Amino acid sequence: MANRVQVGAPGTLILRPPATVGVAGWVRQNLFSSPANAVLTLVSLWVLYVTVPPLVRWAFIDADWVGSTREACDREGACWVFIRVWFDRLMYGFYPESEIWRIHVGYGILAVAAVPLFVPRFPWKHWVGVFLLFVYPVIAFHLFVGGTFTVDIVDLLAGLALAAGTVARFAPALAARPWSPRWRSIYPAFAVVALAWLLLGGRLVGGPLLPVSATLWPLVETRLWGGLFLTLVVASVGIVGSLPLGIVLALGRRSELPVIRAICVAFIEVWRGVPLITVLFMASNMFPLFMPEGVSFDKLLRALLGVTIFASAYMAEVVRGGLQAIPKGQYEAAQALGLGYWRTMGLIVLPQALRIVIPGIVNNFIGLFKDTTLVLIIGLFDFLGMAQAAASNAHWLGFAIEGYVFTAFGFWIFCFGMSRYSQHLERKLHTGH
């Protein structure tokens, strides 16, 4: 009886009509509220009845799970043995078995570093962000590629100083204590000196001053990368690279300086006007012909550049949409406060614009993530490509469907994850106006 009791005016109890409560009530209200809805419900139930049981039977009941050869599969249901046998290849491509721990460590650092971003009141979020954007890529690069590396300690220190100085100059809020305005006047000279040293210093003094070279683990060439690992590398480089580049392009396109505007418009329209497959094809086929013989660029690097540039053109237009949505009053108010261009953009306009276009940005990311499968046509074995290669092995012919279902499931997990995170961000940043 309890759920039939409804509170009406103070001090009275009204009983709901029996047809609207309980299971029967819910069914009646939601599924059979009108003849048309009743028909739709019945048709949907029939469609579910026709499709779901055979699917469940194929994927679970009749499926084969144990074994290590195709003989273990009777072809009645899905052959998940195929996925099991090929699991390592689908995850890591041709990455040497003994080095796979490096991929795990790479994933692990990322996971540990990303956890604080989900903790609402974590105090040093900015520093985690700086770590993820600037330090992690260096660590990950060395983890995944490996081999001998040489670092000049002096260069390293100069680089660190430059990074710290830049953070202090442009994002004083990040620094632990307020920096004196004097730093702002010194900074340009400091930046030029540090940059010049990094670019030319070694050559001027005839070699590294304090070289340290080490081989922590063997080199794994990028041609051995593959599977889900490669997909994640391409997607994350594309995502991390395209957002800042896209923002710069969007600002450039709205710039009042005609040359900059023309360059940005041309860049965006050219890259947006060609299909990604063409870009990749150019990167993999034409580019080597332009280079002198013997000089070859890493194939993966070429693909990464192509994907990033392509994605940034799209990103620019999404960001421009956000910039245009900001009322003119905001710009004028910023000017009235005496803010210059960069501070107007950085402190007033972009934070609002980017928040508006989060759905669009994430939409682009998801599209980019799925577009990475196109690297297949330039001979890189991404997640999907590896599944196809596995299904064309003479011993495993005929199991393509299992491969496709598995990769589809993998892609769905990542894309759905991104979508949920974007909704979380939207809710968190929603300030209600």
Place this chain on the structure above:
Amino acid sequence: MYRFIRTLAFLAAVCTLVAAGAEAGTMDDVKKKGFVRCGVSQGVPGFSNPDAQGNWTGIDVDICRGVAVALFNDPTKVKYLPLSAKERFTALQSGEVDVLSRNTTWTLVRDTALGLNFTGVTYYDGQGFMVTKKLNVKSAKQLNGASVCVSIGTTTELNLADYFRANNMSYKPVTFEKADEVIAAYDAGRCDVFTTDRSGLAAQRLKLKNPDGHVVLPEIISKEPLGPVVRHGDDQWFDLVKWVLYAMLEAEEYGVNSENVDQMKATSKDPVVKRILGVEGDMGKNLGVDNAWAHNIIKKIGNYGEIYERNVGPRTPLKLERGMNALWNKGGLQYPMPIR
């Protein structure tokens, strides 16, 4: 004046160095690098395909391993670069790979205008037909009026049209974009006949619900000689890749295989075997490699017969009979040039 001459001399030296760099042959480059870069497919069953451990296998792959053994006596000194059908020639021309071993059909245009050299034929393929046993068809000549499943926009489709016209027969094409769709349509009974290259028929057949219910007809309606490819204008390298294949074939012809090769080397009185295995003559030296090159190839990779049996032969899932790929003295087309 002195300064001028010095400048000239310096320029000349630079030019010589640059020219020398450009002219250094592939063989020297490969020896210096210590590995062979081999362009393979993204997965053609039996020819080049990764296995579940991540190793490349197949006939085309074994050719590359053979080249590596001839040079370094180590079949692992190969770097495989999977290439799509479209980018394969560019990769070879631009020097990204040293040898392209990617079941590529030898044609005049490729051999000339594309600037390539085919080093031989590793596999004689040709287009064939498959029908269900239920139809009780014994010859392609009985296929008048049949519906044929075929991939669209391929030479396969053109060969099919030529064949039926030449034999005054009619047919109904059922075309699809991808091989997977074609075989699925055939399996679902949407056409009577499935056509593609014979090695492809064997592979696609395994995707059928009941592979034993189908039969491959004896007719072969096109020539598809598949072989390794190198760049024009590098004869030393061309020779090496060419003779790696011949050594494998010659070894089979003279009964040398990976199991008896050491014993043959020690005991054989046959001068041909002695020359192949480097006991007599300077065969390897003439190619620019060690005299034991063929011995090493046979020991580490096997002779052509062993390679065939291992990758596509009757005991593999592909179950391809030797047919045209038998040796010339066993009714096939494989005729190795003499090693002498």
